[in-house]
Amino acid sequence: xxxxxxxxxxxxxxxxxxxxxxxxxxxxxxxxxxxxxxxxxxxxxxxxxxxxxxxxxxxxxxxxxxxxxxxxxxxxxxxxxxxxxxxxxxxxxxxxxxxxxxxxxxxxxxxxxxxxxxxxxxxxxxxxxxxxxxxxxxxxxxxxxxxxxxxxxxxxxxxxxxxxxxxxxxxxxxxxxxxxxxxxxxxxxxxxxxxxxxxxxxxxxxxxxxxxxxxxxxxxxxxxxxxxxxxx
Amino acid sequence: xxxxxxxxxxxxxxxxxxxxxxxxxxxxxxxxxxxxxxxxxxxxxxxxxxxxxxxxxxxxxxxxxxxxxxxxxxxxxxxxxxxxxxxxxxxxxxxxxxxxxxxxxxxxxxxxxxxxxxxxxxxxxxxxxxxxxxxxxxxxxxxxxxxxxxxxxxxxxxxxxxxxxxxxxxxxxxxxxxxxxxxxxxxxxxxxxxxxxxxxxxxxxxxxxxxxxxxxxxxxxxxxxxxxxxxx
DNA sequence: TTCTGTATTTTCGTATACAATATTAGCCTA
DNA sequence: TAGGCTAATATTGTATACGAAAATACAGAA
Numbered sequence: 448x449x450x451x452x453x454x455x456x457x458x459x460x461x462x463x464x465x466x467x468x469x470x471x472x473x474x475x476x477x478x479x480x481x482x483x484x485x486x487x488x489x490x491x492x493x494x495x496x497x498x499x500x501x502x503x504x505x506x507x508x509x510x511x512x513x514x515x516x517x518x519x520x521x522x523x524x525x526x527x528x529x530x531x532x533x534x535x536x537x538x539x540x541x542x543x544x545x546x547x548x549x550x551x552x553x554x555x556x557x558x559x560x561x562x563x564x565x566x567x568x569x570x571x572x573x574x575x576x577x578x579x580x581x582x583x584x585x586x587x588x589x590x591x592x593x594x595x596x597x598x599x600x601x602x603x604x605x606x607x608x609x610x611x612x613x614x615x616x617x618x619x620x621x622x623x624x625x626x627x628x629x630x631x632x633x634x635x636x637x638x639x640x641x642x643x644x645x646x647x648x649x650x651x652x653x654x655x656x657x658x659x660x661x662x663x664x665x666x667x668x669x670x671x672x673x674x675x676x677x678x679x
Numbered sequence: 680x681x682x683x684x685x686x687x688x689x690x691x692x693x694x695x696x697x698x699x700x701x702x703x704x705x706x707x708x709x710x711x712x713x714x715x716x717x718x719x720x721x722x723x724x725x726x727x728x729x730x731x732x733x734x735x736x737x738x739x740x741x742x743x744x745x746x747x748x749x750x751x752x753x754x755x756x757x758x759x760x761x762x763x764x765x766x767x768x769x770x771x772x773x774x775x776x777x778x779x780x781x782x783x784x785x786x787x788x789x790x791x792x793x794x795x796x797x798x799x800x801x802x803x804x805x806x807x808x809x810x811x812x813x814x815x816x817x818x819x820x821x822x823x824x825x826x827x828x829x830x831x832x833x834x835x836x837x838x839x840x841x842x843x844x845x846x847x848x849x850x851x852x853x854x855x856x857x858x859x860x861x862x863x864x865x866x867x868x869x870x871x872x873x874x875x876x877x878x879x880x881x882x883x884x885x886x887x888x889x890x891x892x893x894x895x896x897x898x899x900x901x902x903x904x905x906x907x908x909x910x911x
Numbered sequence: 912t913t914c915t916g917t918a919t920t921t922t923c924g925t926a927t928a929c930a931a932t933a934t935t936a937g938c939c940t941a
Numbered sequence: 942t943a944g945g946c947t948a949a950t951a952t953t954g955t956a957t958a959c960g961a962a963a964a965t966a967c968a969g970a971a
Contacts, residue, residue, distance in 0.1 A: 463753040464954065489922065500956045502734075505923090509738065513745030521695040522923055522962045537837040544780045545773070552772075605769040609841065696924065721952065732926045737953090754932045754953055 466506035469497050473507060477516050477527055478620045484529035488517055514616060528617070532673060535621060539666040542614050543659055545606060546598065550642065550658035553600030554651035561600060565643045568593060569636070576632050591619070593639055597646075597658070621669065631668065638664070698738035701729050705739060709748050709759055710852045716761035720749055746848060760849070764905060767853060771898040774846050775891055777838060778830065783887035785832030786878040793832060797875045800825060801868070808864050822864075823851070825871055829878075829890075853901065863900065870896070 493504035645654035725736035
C-alpha cells in the first residue's frame with residue numbers, strides 16, 4: 448500500500464519547466480476539488496499564486512485544456528471544466544469500453560508474476576477493509592491502484608494514455624466531489640477479486656465482462672450520489 | 680459528394696487567433712505528409728513561414744503536441760511524430776474498439792433520416808467507383824466521410840472527440856503516406872454496404888462486429904503496404 | 912425595478928528581449 | 942582515423958510591454 452499514493456498522485460515525476468510544475472499542481476487541485484468547476488483560471492491569478500511571468504502560466508493553462516480539465520475561450524479566458532450529467536455519462540460510456548478492453552488484454556498479456564502481484568494487492572486491500580484503518584481515502588487510492596495496474600497490464604501504450612490522460616482525471620474529479628461517503632468498499636473488493644480470478648484463469652472474455660459490469664455499477668453509484676447532492 | 684472534402688479537411692471553421700490558424704495549417708501539412716515524420720518543427724521556422732512572432736507559433740506547436748502530431752522535448756524542440764509499427768498497431772487496436780463501439784451506438788441512436796442519408800451516400804460511392812472518375816483521393820475522402828458519419832451517429836460527444844482528435848489524424852497520416860495505390864475500393868464499399876444494412880436493420884451487435892472486421896482488414900492492408908514500402 | 916447601452920477595467924493575444932539549455936562544429940588526443 | 946572534450950551557435954524557456962477583445966460596472970430610460 449505504500450506505493451499507492453505515489454501512483455495515484457504523482458503524475459509528473461520531474462517537472463523540468465515552470466509551466467509543467469504549475470500544470471501538475473493545478474491538475475491535482477482541480478481533481479481534488481480545491482478548484483471547483485466553473486471557476487475562472489486567469490493567467491494573472493496564477494502569476495500571483497506561483498510566481499514567474501505570464502508565459503509559463505499560459506502554457507500550463509493550455510496543457511490543462513489539452514486534458515479537458517479547463518475550457519478555454521479565445522479572448523475570454525479559461526474556466527475549470529464543469530460537466531453535465533449527460534457529459535459524464537458519455538465519459539463513462541467510453542471508459543467502460545476502453546477499460547473492459549484493457550482488462551481483456553491484461554488477461555491475455557500480463558505475466559504470471561504480475562498477476563500474482565495483483566492478488567497480493569487485493570489481500571492488502573482486504574486486510575485494510577477488515578481493520579477499517581485505511582478509511583475511505585486509502586480505499587479509493589487502492590481501488591485506483593488496481594485499475595491502474597490492469598490498464599498497464601493491457602501493454603497498449605496508447606490505451607493507457609487515453610485512459611490516464613483523457614478520462615481518469617475527469618472521473619476522479621467527480622468522484623472526489625461526490626463521494627465523501629464510504630463507497631461500497633466491500634462490494635467493490637469482491638468485484639475486484641472476481642476480476643483478478645478471471646485474469647488468473649486467463650479467461651479474457653469473462654474478465655472483460657466483469658470489468659464492464661464493475662464500472663457500470665460505479666456509474667450507477669455516481670449518478671445516485673450526484674442526484675442526492677442535487678437534492679440537498 | 681460535394682460536402683466530402685469540407686468534412687474531411689476543414690477542422691477549424693474560423694480560426695479566431697493566429698495560433699489556431701497556424702495549428703490548422705500544420706495539421707493538414709503533417710497529415711498530408713508534406714511535413715514528414717521526424718522533421719524538426721522549430722518556432723523560428725514557423726515565424727519565417729507564417730509571419731508573426733514566436734508566441735503564437737509556440738502555442739500552435741503545443742496544440743500539435745496535444746494531438747500527438749508532434750513530440751516535444753523540453754529545451755530541445757518539437758519533431759513530427761514518427762510511429763513505429765508497434766505504435767501504429769496500438770492505435771489501431773484502440774481504434775477498432777472505439778469505432779466498432781460507435782457503430783453499435785449508431786445502430787441504436789441514429790434517426791431513420793440519418794440512416795437514409797447513409798444509404799444515399801453509399802449509392803454515390805458506388806456510382807463513383809463504377810465510373811472510375813473519382814480516383815483514389817475522392818474514394819478515400821468518401822470512405823472517411825462514411826466513417827465520420829457513423830462516429831457522429833454514436834451521439835457520444837466524447838467518443839467523437841477521441842476518435843477525431845486523438846486517433847484519426849494519426850491514422851490518416853499513415854494512410855496518406857502508404858496508399859498511393861488504389862486501396863481495394865470495391866471491397867471496402869461492399870463492407871460499408873453490409874454495415875449500413877445492419878444499422879438500417881437496427882442490428883447493433885452485427886453492425887459492431889462488421890465494423891470491427893472492416894477496420895481489422897484495413898490494418899492488415901496497411902501493414903502489407905508498410906512492409907512493401909520498407910522493402911523498397 | 913429591470914433592461915439596455917456605454918464607458919471603464921480587466922484579461923487575453925501578440926511582439927520583443929533576455930536567460931538557460933541543448934545542439935553542433937571544431938579541435939585535441941589516443 | 943576515431944573518439945571525446947570544449948567552445949560557438951542555435952533554440953527553447955521565461956520576462957516584460959503593448960494593442961485588442963471581452964467582461965464588468967454604471968448610468969439612464971422604460
